[in-house]
Amino acid sequence: MSGTVEAKLAALGIVLPVAAAPVANYVPSVTSGNLLWISGQISVVNGKFLAGKLGGEADIEAGRAAARQCAINLISQIKAALGDLDRVKRVVKLVGFVNAAPDFTDVPKVVNGASDLFVEVFGDAGRHARSAVGVASLPFDVSVEVEAVIEFA
Known part of the structure; x- marks a missing residue:
């Protein structure tokens, strides 16, 4: 059912935002066979960066909200690339990057904000493999960036 x-x-x-245009020398997504590879989407909503280092200025709940916004931005890119979100057969993999203080070890809890939304929206097809990585910094000091691989029909 469409x-x-x-x-x-x-x-x-x-409400999905307009898919963001690239800010450097890359494309938003690449299709190879029946896989859609989506460039990392940062935690930005209505032009406002959800920023701050986890274990510093941002707590786990703020990080989860930032990761959820990354997932919303990824879904916008999926729609822009495929035209119809019902074409998604499987969310294959997410890679989440968390702007984290050196002693912050709850990176997976933060990235769950994105993972949980994909399962809410796509059901079992939203369950995915995942990497969650703490990094020293991210563009614009955002809290989270997430990239995805999607299988589509």
Whole structure:
């Protein structure tokens, strides 16, 4: 049924932003076979960066919210690339990068903000392999960046 994923987003109160244009020398996504590789999406909403270092200025809940926003931005890129979110067969993998203080070890809890949304929106097809990595910094001092690999029909 066409529009199933969009209906789920609406039920969750999520309005997808316009897919962000690249800010450097890369493309937003690349298709290879039936896989869609999406460039990292940062934690930005309505032009406002969800910023701060985890274990410093930002706590786990702020980090989870930033990761969730990354997932929303990824879904916008999926829609821009495929035209129809119901074409998603499987979220194959997410890679989450967390702007973390050296002693911050709860990186996986932060990236769960993105993972949880993909499962909420795509159900079992949203369950994925994942890497969650703490890094010294991210562009614009954002808290989180997430990239994805999507299988589509």
